[in-house]
Amino acid sequence: MSLLSVENLRIELALRAGPAPVIDDLSFTLEAGRTLSFVGESGCGKSMTALAIMGLLPDVGRVAAGSITFDGADLTTLPDARLRQIRGNEISMIFQEPMTSLNPVYTVGEQIAEVLRRHRGMTGRDATARAVELLDAVRIPNARSRVTAYPHEMSGGQRQRVMIAMALACAPRLIIADEPTTALDVTVQAQIFELLRDLAHDTGTALILITHDMGAVAEMADDVVVMYAGRAAEAGPVEAILDDPRHPYTRGLIACVPHLTADPEAARGDLTEIPGIVPPLASLGASACLFASRCAHVHDRCHGARPPAFDCPAGQRAACWLEERA
Amino acid sequence: MSLLEIENLSVRFRIKGGWGRSAWLHAVDDVSLSLPRGKTLALVGESGSGKTTAALAAARLVPASEGAVRLDGTDLLTLEGETLRRARARVQVIFQDPYSSLNPRLRAGAIVREPMDALNTPPKAERADRVAELFAQVGLRPEQQALFPHQFSGGQRQRIGIARALATRPELIVCDEAVSALDVAVQAQILNLLRRLQAELGLTFLFISHDLGVVQHMSDRVAVMYMGRIVEEADRGPLFSAPLHPYTQALLAAVPSIDRRRRGRSAVKATGETPDPLNPPPGCMFASRCPRAEALCRETRPALEEKSPGHRAACHFPGPSGD
Amino acid sequence: MTDRPDMAGAPPVEKPRSPAAEAFEMFRRNHAAVAGLVVLIAVIGIAAFGPLLYPEDPFMMVWTPFSPPGEQGYLFGTDYLGRDIMTLMIHGARVSITVGLAAALVTVTIGITVGALAGFFRGLVEEALMRLTEFFQVLPTLLFSMVIVALFGASLPMITLAIGLVSWPAVARITRAEFLRIRELEYVAAARAGGVRNGRLIFRVILPNAAPPIIVQAALMVGSAILFEAGLSFLGLTDPNVASWGQIIGANRPYILDASYTVTVPGIAIFVTVLAISLVGDGLNDALNPKLRAR
Numbered sequence: 001m002s003l004l005s006v007e008n009l010r011i012e013l014a015l016r017a018g019p020a021p022v023i024d025d026l027s028f029t030l031e032a033g034r035t036l037s038f039v040g041e042s043g044c045g046k047s048m049t050a051l052a053i054m055g056l057l058p059d060v061g062r063v064a065a066g067s068i069t070f071d072g073a074d075l076t077t078l079p080d081a082r083l084r085q086i087r088g089n090e091i092s093m094i095f096q097e098p099m100t101s102l103n104p105v106y107t108v109g110e111q112i113a114e115v116l117r118r119h120r121g122m123t124g125r126d127a128t129a130r131a132v133e134l135l136d137a138v139r140i141p142n143a144r145s146r147v148t149a150y151p152h153e154m155s156g157g158q159r160q161r162v163m164i165a166m167a168l169a170c171a172p173r174l175i176i177a178d179e180p181t182t183a184l185d186v187t188v189q190a191q192i193f194e195l196l197r198d199l200a201h202d203t204g205t206a207l208i209l210i211t212h213d214m215g216a217v218a219e220m221a222d223d224v225v226v227m228y229a230g231r232a233a234e235a236g237p238v239e240a241i242l243d244d245p246r247h248p249y250t251r252g253l254i255a256c257v258p259h260l261t262a263d264p265e266a267a268r269g270d271l272t273e274i275p276g277i278v279p280p281l282a283s284l285g286a287s288a289c290l291f292a293s294r295c296a297h298v299h300d301r302c303h304g305a306r307p308p309a310f311d312c313p314a315g316q317r318a319a320c321w322l323e324e325r326a
Numbered sequence: 327m328s329l330l331e332i333e334n335l336s337v338r339f340r341i342k343g344g345w346g347r348s349a350w351l352h353a354v355d356d357v358s359l360s361l362p363r364g365k366t367l368a369l370v371g372e373s374g375s376g377k378t379t380a381a382l383a384a385a386r387l388v389p390a391s392e393g394a395v396r397l398d399g400t401d402l403l404t405l406e407g408e409t410l411r412r413a414r415a416r417v418q419v420i421f422q423d424p425y426s427s428l429n430p431r432l433r434a435g436a437i438v439r440e441p442m443d444a445l446n447t448p449p450k451a452e453r454a455d456r457v458a459e460l461f462a463q464v465g466l467r468p469e470q471q472a473l474f475p476h477q478f479s480g481g482q483r484q485r486i487g488i489a490r491a492l493a494t495r496p497e498l499i500v501c502d503e504a505v506s507a508l509d510v511a512v513q514a515q516i517l518n519l520l521r522r523l524q525a526e527l528g529l530t531f532l533f534i535s536h537d538l539g540v541v542q543h544m545s546d547r548v549a550v551m552y553m554g555r556i557v558e559e560a561d562r563g564p565l566f567s568a569p570l571h572p573y574t575q576a577l578l579a580a581v582p583s584i585d586r587r588r589r590g591r592s593a594v595k596a597t598g599e600t601p602d603p604l605n606p607p608p609g610c611m612f613a614s615r616c617p618r619a620e621a622l623c624r625e626t627r628p629a630l631e632e633k634s635p636g637h638r639a640a641c642h643f644p645g646p647s648g649d
Numbered sequence: 650m651t652d653r654p655d656m657a658g659a660p661p662v663e664k665p666r667s668p669a670a671e672a673f674e675m676f677r678r679n680h681a682a683v684a685g686l687v688v689l690i691a692v693i694g695i696a697a698f699g700p701l702l703y704p705e706d707p708f709m710m711v712w713t714p715f716s717p718p719g720e721q722g723y724l725f726g727t728d729y730l731g732r733d734i735m736t737l738m739i740h741g742a743r744v745s746i747t748v749g750l751a752a753a754l755v756t757v758t759i760g761i762t763v764g765a766l767a768g769f770f771r772g773l774v775e776e777a778l779m780r781l782t783e784f785f786q787v788l789p790t791l792l793f794s795m796v797i798v799a800l801f802g803a804s805l806p807m808i809t810l811a812i813g814l815v816s817w818p819a820v821a822r823i824t825r826a827e828f829l830r831i832r833e834l835e836y837v838a839a840a841r842a843g844g845v846r847n848g849r850l851i852f853r854v855i856l857p858n859a860a861p862p863i864i865v866q867a868a869l870m871v872g873s874a875i876l877f878e879a880g881l882s883f884l885g886l887t888d889p890n891v892a893s894w895g896q897i898i899g900a901n902r903p904y905i906l907d908a909s910y911t912v913t914v915p916g917i918a919i920f921v922t923v924l925a926i927s928l929v930g931d932g933l934n935d936a937l938n939p940k941l942r943a944r
Binding site: 219254273 | 518540562579580
């Protein structure tokens with residue numbers, strides 16, 4: 001059985017004009033110790049997926065259909081009390097902004113110890129000792145003395161390490177990291193990635209990494225879901241999708257970013273553009289391919305019916321009519 | 327001859343402490359650069375490297391403490407009052423944040439027109455036509471002149487910012503992280519637009535970015551900054567294929583890449599923390615994080631010297647990464 | 650040049666709506682604020698046109714003192730000197746509203762000037778102006794205005810000036826805070842790079858963007874100025890030859906127990922007017938706050 005299995009998930013936001021499916025018929029599974037990455041532009045539903053798993057949907061959002069099965073229990077039907085227990089104990093989240101996710105008036109040690117007290121029932125001295133161990137585990141030098149530091153006394157990278165330490169405090173089985181390195185410098189990002197990779201490897205924790213950076217996906221993930229307008233455009237093993245992307249959106253996402261190349265002397269052409277912008281909320285849920293308006297390979301069928309996910313030779317599934325095989 | 331010559335530029339900020347104490351922050355320390363007309367020079371570095379401060383000081387938007395910034399021979403730093411205001415037409419800036427860089431109370435057309443009105447060029451009768459021409463150049467529709475900034479998407483706002491920067495027909499354009507706030511797909515649109523405009527109008531770019539992929543795509547020459555100083559400067563090819571400074575090497579190694587040939591390379595790791603900029607060490611600023619640092623590095627600051635023709639590095643032990 | 654009109658990915662062109670039009674739309678949705686505005690317009694209407702309909706001298710004795718409301722057709726009755734309270738109220742409305750508006754104008758003028766200069770130029774200018782602001786802020790306001798009125802006479806302009814002088818520091822602080830925030834925004838740097846002169850930068854670029862909280866503060870200032878004037882009048886520190894709401898209360902103070910309507914009527918008028926102004930101020934605050942505005 002998979003650690004996490006999401007089936008036909010549909011999340012609707014209540015808008016003035018009516019409900020809009022910001023997540024539409026999304027299915028995926030995640031095994032212990034694996035890393036799954038969600039990638040796409042902003043507003044494609046990456047973060048909404050994470051919030052749904054955490055049970056932290058905004059007030060105007062609700063799970064309209066489908067299931068989120070974690071360790072055999074459907075999170076969408078569990079009572080709030082049990083959900084709260086799971087959240088924090090078994091699923092932890094790391095946010096984008098390490099500046100604002102920490103409370104500035106408490107030391108980092110106190111904040112980690114608080115998590116341990118609340119979720120693990122540890123007492124003062126034990127909690128503090130464990131906090132030092134955790135800071136050490138996320139490779140903060142001199143953990144014993146840094147445990148009394150306030151967030152403002154730390155660099156952005158160190159604060160994100162503290163956030164990871166807090167996420168680890170209860171030895172969760174799943175960590176959801178929502179753009180964890182977007183606010184950080186690239187050398188610091190490399191350190192954080194390495195840390196997350198090692199932690200997943202050592203503890204068997206599953207990791208969901210939400211990012212807009214295909215490079216990060218390549219370095220971190222085992223599997224990837226390319227999201228577009230609340231739907232999975234393409235999903236499958238990272239190697240397959242990076243080496244042979246089938247959905248035009250995936251291809252666009254890879255080609256539109258100027259990646260560092262091994263041969264910088266090569267001639268530089270124009271970058272591939274994905275014209276236009278993501279569709280507005282009101283147009284979600286249409287029975288058509290939502291990428292059609294930006295797609296270079298659009299044909300009549302794309303406007304008439306929503307493409308299902310087709311199996312591709314390299315092993316991934318792509319929701320594009322061009323992948324339909326007899 | 328170069329269009330822009332920056333010589334020994336330094337920017338210091340006074341940081342106030344408690345009880346009347348204060349310290350000097352050397353945000354930019356002894357930076358010299360030259361940029362030929364029609365080319366793109368990229369300033370790369372992480373946050374706190376001083377790249378943006380250096381560029382904004384060159385554009386006279388941040389006061390410089392020392393040095394000279396010559397544009398076609400005229401030292402911009404010595405200009406004052408009305409001469410300075412006139413000279414501003416020649417250097418324009420494209421800003422990072424498409425949300426805060428446009429005055430929310432002005433219509434898009436008025437935003438693009440603002441520098442023309444302020445500098446009284448071109449003649450009043452021609453300004454409306456010029457605005458229309460600029461809108462077309464950056465790919466906006468003429469009727470969009472009447473809209474307010476919040477009615478545009480991020481990419482469109484950045485186009486308005488570009489049109490405004492072009493309004494006075496400047497010779498030098500400072501692009502301050504001009505695409506880093508944009509979504510990847512939109513980023514490509516803007517980068518292509520900038521390169522197309524450069525080719526069509528013969529623009530010279532001082533291109534500030536932390537994104538090495540973008541820099542590799544855009545630049546002709548690259549200067550890498552670390553804690554206020556240039557640590558390496560070279561043409562695009564040698565800098566990316568044969569970097570000499572261990573910081574440049576660490577920076578390049580840290581970029582996640584989808585290129586198979588770059589994947590799985592031995593990474594030069596920059597571990598450790600950066601030194602306190604208010605209390606800098608006597609030696610090399612990077613020594614605390616450098617895998618190659620020796621005693622000499624901690625005692626003596628290396629000078630930025632030419633190691634091979636056109637390739638400068640500030641390192642006691644420059645050379646390819648030891649893998 | 651227009652070979653790629655599609656690439657900006659423009660949504661269909663919306664009707665260009667100015668920020669002011671949007672703010673008005675937001676304001677209209679706030680029923681309490683609209684009610685406040687209706688009341689306020691009514692009060693201002695009475696202040697402007699009422700004396701034309703009641704041209705009599707309000708200080709003239711018209712009937713026996715202390716006749717209760719309604720008697721002899723005097724809607725609000727008469728006061729201790731037999732003067733028609735209705736006429737006094739209508740003439741007083743003009744004075745109260747005028748003092749309120751004028752004092753708010755004085756407050757905003759001084760406050761914006763000081764705050765804008767301090768926030769824009771920083772350095773020594775800021776130090777000096779902010780020390781000055783703090784000096785005025787720590788003055789006991791009522792005492793200080795009493796001293797001004799005692800020294801220079803209890804004329805209406807002097808009272809207005811006194812209220813303005815003790816109230817401007819709040820506006821100055823708000824203006825400075827907004828200037829400090831906005832001057833760091835990139836569009837100000839862009840304007841500077843575009844050669845925009847300082848004067849234009851202050852008044853045409855930064856000030857319009859700093860305006861929302863200042864407008865709200867100014868609206869509330871009208872209400873507090875009316876209250877302040879009433880307070881001074883109540884203490885007798887006002888021109889005894891000019892009727893204002895506060896002055897009516899002050900004059901009838903000794904008879905508060907025997908003829909309570911003589912102070913209740915102007916009291917309610919002040920209460921309702923200040924409440925209406927507060928509601929309008931709150932409505933403006935919401936309408937002008939872009940964070941609350943629907944995207």
